[in-house]
Amino acid sequence: MTTILEMRGITKEFPGVKALDDVNMRVAEGEIHALVGENGAGKSTLMKVLSGVYPHGSYDGEILFDGQTRAFRGIRDSEDVGVIIIHQELALIPLLSIAENIFLGNERAKGGVIDWRETEARAAELLKRVGLNESPKTLVDDLGLGKQQLVEIAKALSKDVRLLILDEPTSSLNEQDSEKLLDLLAEFRAQGVTSILISHKLNEISRVADTITVLRDGSTVARLDCSDGISEDDIIKDMVGRSLDDRYPPKEAPNPGQVALEVRNWTVHHPLHADRQVVKDVSFNVSRGEVVGIAGLMGAGRTELAMSLFGRAWGRDISGEALIGGQPADLSTPRKAINAGLAYVTEDRKTFGLVLDDTIRRNVPLAKLDAIADRGVVNRKREAEVAERYRDRLNIKSSSIDQETVNLSGGNQQKVVLSKWLFADPDVLILDEPTRGIDVGAKFEIYTVIRELAKAGKAVIVISSEMPELLGITDRLYVMNEGRFVGEMSTSEASQEKIMAAIIRSGDRKSAASQEEVA
Structure with missing residues (x-):
């Protein structure tokens, strides 16, 4: 196969840190090439070098694209030859339409005036190509994360992409949307588009990748050909420099103590649409020394439940009762929630979890x-x-x-x-997607911390879209669907099939009830 990209001896230093050390990578035209490694291995840095975010002259080494040496001094330079990067944090403007976002900075204009008819017609063609059945006039703010990801890909296609770089494209997507995106990448491969996929989800890598480059501590440690039958364990061994026999730390037999948090009849309305209930009469409890999981599909209301409990940080017209240590708790503000012994690790660490600068x-x-x-x-x-x-x-x-x-x-x-x-x-710790976008080695470290907290008598609630994760680290599970808790089970008796069955049954019951009302 023809080589479309070769990166030779790439070295990039920041003050006090060598982020990349003599990295080499080769990508064949028309393949899906996976780039994997632990957090901090240098994956995103390497792609920023390739796309011109870190311009030529700020690193050592050589980039060859289409057989020619390239010196990209900015993103515009790389895009001009068809290298398009989609970052983990989507670069869409919520209050602009899909069409406006797709052609932002690349407007369809005649005589300096935007041709809206051509803009929307071309946007419709691109949306069809990525399988998104939305009007080009729809505001991006009205789309879910999965659809926003497809808009980003449509935006890349509008620039005559030849090499598409996707940095953790499924980290915020549910399983169904992730499957659609991976299928789309396979379609692009059939059309001759080359992709570089950065992901920590090794099952996704195993499913779609043709070849894999593994980075560790800023250096290239392996190039793997997936046609040779590469296993996830092989990838992990190269990533972390050792075999990882168990993905999850051992769990001791559950021995929960006093109930740490009890929630009764918790109901939350949407902050903008007062007539819409997002959390509906939810009751649950978690005891000291116990890790309890909340499973559910995207949009089930899990994050909204967590944020409304933590100082009413989300929602309006909140009703219900929360008890911590058997006593009514004042959770009316985040500060009062913290003082009551409740903590919340948000799913969006960059916006709500940290002061980044x-x-x-x-x-x-x-x-x-x-x-x-x-x-x-x-x-x-x-x-x-x-x-x-x-x-x-x-x-x-x-x-x-x-x-x-x-x-x-x-x-x-x-x-x-x-x-x-x-x-x-805190006495009670709510962890919302605690391992989103991080590698298998770092995940194990966080899982170990969670189990240590439980062993020390803390009560831990874990919200995760990864069912194997919930089954691997929790003692008990609640299943949530459309704002309600629709199932409860011991993790020792749970399975992905039982969780999905609880979700499906609740949907069937709702449908039957609706039909009875109509009748």
Whole structure:
């Protein structure tokens, strides 16, 4: 096969850190090439070098595209030859239409005036190509994450893409949307489009990739040909430098203590549409020393439930009762929720979990500043001691505690968020998608922390879209669908099939009830 891309001896340094060290990668035309490695291995940095985000001259090494040496000095240069990158954080403007987003910066115009008829007609063609049945006039804000991801791909196609780079494209998608996106990449391969896929979901890599480049600590450690029958265990061994016999830490026999959190008849309305109930009469409990999971499809209301409990951070007209340690808890504001012993690790660490342009030192103590303050003034020595302690405890890979969190890998950012809440020492910890977008090695470390918290008598609630994860780390499961809890089961008796069956049965019951009302 013809080689479309070759990167030779790529070395990239930041102050105090060598992010890439003599990296080599070769991609054949018309294939899906996977780029894998632990968080901090250098995957995103390598792709930013390729796409011109880090311009020629800021790194050492050589990039050949279509057999020619390239010196991309910005994204426009790489896009001009058909190299298009879709970052993990989507670059769409919510209050513009699909068509406006697709051609933003690449407008269809005549005589300096946008031709809206051509813009919308061409957008409709691109939407059809990616399998999105939406009007080009639809606002992006009205689309779910899966559909927004398809808009990003349509936007890439509008630029005559030859090499499509996707950085964790399924990290925020449910299983169904992930399957559609992977099928779409396979279609593009059949049409001759080359793709580079960065993903921590090894089952997805195994399904669609033709070849794999593995990075570890900023260096190339392996190039794998998937036609040779590569297993997930083989990939993991190259990624982490050792075999990982168990994906999850061992669980001791459940021995829950006193009920730590009890929620009764919790109902939440949408903040903008007051007549729409998003959480409907939910009741549940979690005991000290127990890890409880909440399973469900995207849109089931799991995050809305968690955020409404944590200081009513989401929703309106919230009713119901919450008890912590058997006593009614005032959860009316985030500060009161923290004081009551409740903590919430958000699914969106970049927007709600961290102060990105501040350091590890400043982020870790944020939820409990009074513990490191003297008469309202932060004690810098204690602040540093706390940050160092949690940096060591959670193995946060950084140059120092004074490194800004924006420059950390996703997995290490997640560890900083966890550190913040562990320092707050809550009785009940809600973890919303705690391992989203992080590698298998970092996942194991976080799973270990979760089990240690339970062993120490904490009550932990885990929300996850990955059913194997829930089955691997929890003691008991609730199943949520369309705002209601529709099932409860011990994890030892649970399976993915039983979880899906509970969801499907609840949908059938709702449909039958609706038909009776019509009759």
